[in-house]
Amino acid sequence: QVQLVESGGGLAQAGGSLRLSCAASGRTFSSYVMGWFRQAPGKEREIVAVISRSGGSTYYADSVKGRFTISRDNAKNTVHLQMNSLKPDDTAVYYCAATPKILISMATQESDFRSWGQGTQVTVAS
Numbered sequence: 001q002v003q004l005v006e007s008g009g010g011l012a013q014a015g016g017s018l019r020l021s022c023a024a025s026g027r028t029f030s031s032y033v034m035g036w037f038r039q040a041p042g043k044e045r046e047i048v049a050v051i052s053r054s055g056g057s058t059y060y061a062d063s064v065k066g067r068f069t070i071s072r073d074n075a076k077n078t079v080h081l082q083m084n085s086l087k088p089d090d091t092a093v094y095y096c097a098a099t100p101k102i103l104i105s106m107a108t109q110e111s112d113f114r115s116w117g118q119g120t121q122v123t124v125a126s
Contacts, residue, residue: 002026002115004096009120012086016124020081022096022117030054030074032115033099033107036081038092038122045095049081050104059104063089086124093119 008020020036030053039045049070050059058070067086072079079096097113106112 002029002032002098004098004115004117006094006096006117006120009094009122011123011125014086014088014124014126016086017082017084018086018122020083020094020096020120020122022079022081024077024079024098029077031100033101033104034070034072034079035097035099035107035113036070036079037095037097037110037113038090039095039119040089040092043092045110047108047110048094050107051079052104053102057104059108083122086122088124088126090122091124092122094122095119 003025005023012018035050036048037045051070055072067084069082096117098115099107099113101107
């Protein structure tokens with residue numbers, strides 16, 4: 001399995017930006033489809049964005065489409081989530097996750113992902 005460590009969370013004002021990073025170690029990073037999930041207080045964990053092994057394909061939840069961008073650097077074993085135009089509803093703990101699924105179409109649910117980071121808190125003030 002791959003080990004994941006998130007960073008970059010914090011406090012932002014509504015309309016502001018934050019960039020999350022996830023550093024991976026262990027088995028070959030480029031063999032994993034990577035995803036970002038979030039869990040707000042009192043709510044279930046939900047998918048935010050997913051990126052293919054090469055980085056050529058991405059998926060976004062409707063709630064973040066056009067505001068968030070997922071990217072990866074396979075040479076540095078990292079995946080990022082650039083979050084712009086933040087809203088108070090974006091407040092949550094954000095998790096990085098990895099799956100050995102081949103296609104991002106096969107990685108659309110929490111149960112599809114096997115490795116998880118510890119999470120990083122993002123708080124957006126109104």
